Amino acid sequence: MAQANFNRRAFRDALSTFTTGVTIITTRTEEGEAIGITANSFNSVSLDPPLVLWSLDKSAFSLPAFTNNKHWNVHVLSVEQEALSGRFASRGMDKFKGLELDEGINDIPFLPNCTARFQCRTAYIYEGGDHVIFVGEVLGFDKSDLPPLAFQSGQYALAARKPREGFRLSGDPPPECSYTEDLLGYLIGRAHYQLLGKLNEILQSQQLDQQSFFVLSVLCNRDHLTLDEINGYVEYTGIKANQSLMRFLEKQGYVAAEEKLGQIRFALTAAGREVSLEQIAQTKAVEQSVVDYLGVGDVQALKLLLKGLIRVTDPGLPDLWSTDDKKLESA
Amino acid sequence: MAQANFNRRAFRDALSTFTTGVTIITTRTEEGEAIGITANSFNSVSLDPPLVLWSLDKSAFSLPAFTNNKHWNVHVLSVEQEALSGRFASRGMDKFKGLELDEGINDIPFLPNCTARFQCRTAYIYEGGDHVIFVGEVLGFDKSDLPPLAFQSGQYALAARKPREGFRLSGDPPPECSYTEDLLGYLIGRAHYQLLGKLNEILQSQQLDQQSFFVLSVLCNRDHLTLDEINGYVEYTGIKANQSLMRFLEKQGYVAAEEKLGQIRFALTAAGREVSLEQIAQTKAVEQSVVDYLGVGDVQALKLLLKGLIRVTDPGLPDLWSTDDKKLESA
Numbered sequence: 001m002a003q004a005n006f007n008r009r010a011f012r013d014a015l016s017t018f019t020t021g022v023t024i025i026t027t028r029t030e031e032g033e034a035i036g037i038t039a040n041s042f043n044s045v046s047l048d049p050p051l052v053l054w055s056l057d058k059s060a061f062s063l064p065a066f067t068n069n070k071h072w073n074v075h076v077l078s079v080e081q082e083a084l085s086g087r088f089a090s091r092g093m094d095k096f097k098g099l100e101l102d103e104g105i106n107d108i109p110f111l112p113n114c115t116a117r118f119q120c121r122t123a124y125i126y127e128g129g130d131h132v133i134f135v136g137e138v139l140g141f142d143k144s145d146l147p148p149l150a151f152q153s154g155q156y157a158l159a160a161r162k163p164r165e166g167f168r169l170s171g172d173p174p175p176e177c178s179y180t181e182d183l184l185g186y187l188i189g190r191a192h193y194q195l196l197g198k199l200n201e202i203l204q205s206q207q208l209d210q211q212s213f214f215v216l217s218v219l220c221n222r223d224h225l226t227l228d229e230i231n232g233y234v235e236y237t238g239i240k241a242n243q244s245l246m247r248f249l250e251k252q253g254y255v256a257a258e259e260k261l262g263q264i265r266f267a268l269t270a271a272g273r274e275v276s277l278e279q280i281a282q283t284k285a286v287e288q289s290v291v292d293y294l295g296v297g298d299v300q301a302l303k304l305l306l307k308g309l310i311r312v313t314d315p316g317l318p319d320l321w322s323t324d325d326k327k328l329e330s331a
Numbered sequence: 332m333a334q335a336n337f338n339r340r341a342f343r344d345a346l347s348t349f350t351t352g353v354t355i356i357t358t359r360t361e362e363g364e365a366i367g368i369t370a371n372s373f374n375s376v377s378l379d380p381p382l383v384l385w386s387l388d389k390s391a392f393s394l395p396a397f398t399n400n401k402h403w404n405v406h407v408l409s410v411e412q413e414a415l416s417g418r419f420a421s422r423g424m425d426k427f428k429g430l431e432l433d434e435g436i437n438d439i440p441f442l443p444n445c446t447a448r449f450q451c452r453t454a455y456i457y458e459g460g461d462h463v464i465f466v467g468e469v470l471g472f473d474k475s476d477l478p479p480l481a482f483q484s485g486q487y488a489l490a491a492r493k494p495r496e497g498f499r500l501s502g503d504p505p506p507e508c509s510y511t512e513d514l515l516g517y518l519i520g521r522a523h524y525q526l527l528g529k530l531n532e533i534l535q536s537q538q539l540d541q542q543s544f545f546v547l548s549v550l551c552n553r554d555h556l557t558l559d560e561i562n563g564y565v566e567y568t569g570i571k572a573n574q575s576l577m578r579f580l581e582k583q584g585y586v587a588a589e590e591k592l593g594q595i596r597f598a599l600t601a602a603g604r605e606v607s608l609e610q611i612a613q614t615k616a617v618e619q620s621v622v623d624y625l626g627v628g629d630v631q632a633l634k635l636l637l638k639g640l641i642r643v644t645d646p647g648l649p650d651l652w653s654t655d656d657k658k659l660e661s662a
Binding site for chain 2: 010055236294308
């Protein structure tokens with residue numbers, strides 16, 4: 001950790017390592033115009049009396065509005081409000097255009113669907129260098145269960161909460177060995193196999209296997225595929241569908257084959273769609289139990305990180321959800 | 332979102348939805364005693380002059396020290412410093428016991444291994460209800476690449492940064508279908524298969540398959556296992572080792588069988604350990620490429636969340652890293 005030069009950029013970078021939430025703070029001008037800005041300089045100050053603070057650039061266009069009007073509302077943004085954060089962080093446009101507002105204590109703009117809101121009256125305005133520090137008494141507040149948006153080193157973020165009881169899956173410290181349970185590949189693999197274990201409960205009751213599951217779920221998303229096209233989607237799993245699997249699924253009444261222009265194309269039957277939807281319902285039920293345990297915010301963070309992992313390890317798979325009709329290269 | 336009653340607990344809960352980093356702020360008493368407290372009320376105020384602020388409970392034991400001494404240091408804690416955060420959040424004990432300190436601008440305690448540090452001199456002390464607001468001029472600062480610790484709704488957390496370019500893996504919006512790429516089971520599966528794809532490159536060069544990989548990596552952690560014991564560890568993957576696989580691995584010279592008390596037990600040979608370590612080195616290399624892309628902090632957050640997922644879906648697996656010698660129930 002080398003002592004950094006004291007320049008503006010380096011100072012800003014060092015400050016931005018301190019994680020924050022994201023708020024929108026609103027007020028009205030004397031003429032009644034709605035004003036709102038995005039700020040992450042918010043923090044709590046006092047419980048009794050209830051006080052919060054934030055600071056505003058002295059050169060901000062909105063400074064006169066906030067110094068004239070004693071009332072302002074702080075909105076702690078939820079993960080879903082990232083676009084709103086961007087809108088209120090920019091200049092010039094009518095930021096409130098098309099927004100429905102809630103009814104607050106007074107006429108200050110009061111945004112819905114936030115993680116928490118504080119309706120405030122200025123208690124103190126303090127000098128803070130190139131900023132002004134507003135300390136507000138909280139007249140009213142509310143809170144939802146929506147996971148909050150965070151901000152970290154110049155990027156939006158989600159907070160993945162650490163379990164109170166600590167990190168390890170098992171109680172004992174690991175012995176010296178060539179890998180530990182902290183290996184990413186091990187964790188991904190174990191998580192996946194355990195989820196597959198839950199899926200297998202349904203598959204067994206349907207007398208189907210994972211191979212069939214992959215084929216049915218591809219056909220549930222895209223109909224009328226050739227065997228090669230199906231394999232283009234599932235081959236990365238190490239599973240390859242062949243003629244005999246397709247014949248088995250036809251015999252079970254789950255898949256119908258159709259010859260078109262000399263190519264055999266497969267589609268789900270009604271019964272096939274039904275078993276596929278049962279399988280997907282099971283994976284959704286498992287996901288819900290994970291959400292119940294980890295919380296919505298942590299599961300969103302997990303998905304986000306998995307998408308990053310998928311992107312960095314992507315061997316160039318075709319997009320199962322793409323809406324364009326471009327045909328896959330046959331494998 | 333219902334208007335909450337204005338009570339202390341509910342107010343605190345609403346405030347705590349605002350995500351923060353975690354800092355330790357240090358100073359010295361007039362007698363030279365080292366003082367330090369954990370605070371998450373830190374925030375930046377001004378770039379020019381460089382100012383930061385934080386607030387301290389008026390009833391805090393450390394208040395006289397911070398009002399008497401103009402100098403104090405703010406340490407933005409890294410993920411590794413959770414225990415230190417706990418230590419400085421508690422009372423009474425000698426918090427600095429055993430800690431090595433860095434050399435700062437002056438004699439204020441200066442903790443190493445932080446994400447960022449700010450060496451400050453009080454610029455203003457402001458009234459803030461039951462707290463005092465300290466605004467400090469930053470005389471020096473530095474920053475490391477260690478991922479910062481966060482705090483969210485009363486729990487320690489890691490920030491999982493959202494990619495600037497948005498959430499979706501592929502460019503097009505998903506068509507209406509029975510599941511989307513946002514399904515947790517899909518994301519875990521795809522991430523896992525893609526990682527396995529990287530592992531397979533090594534396995535192919537070794538003329539081995541995944542089954543062999545699982546058996547070898549179990550034996551790399553625990554020697555002298557029976558076939559049933561090996562399966563106790565790997566069965567959840569859906570892969571089951573059998574006599575013929577073990578005979579194949581013996582023939583390749585990777586595994587040695589030994590009869591003891593009427594039981595056949597397996598152990599790695601030197602050659603077996605070597606191929607297993609090659610495989611593990613490959614998974615570690617892939618992990619490093621993921622770290623290079625996502626950053627250390629995001630990979631830590633991912634692992635943390637995967638551990639939570641593993642815990643909630645755990646069918647009760649034996650612990651591969653347990654140090655006790657209790658024998659597994661045979662499958």
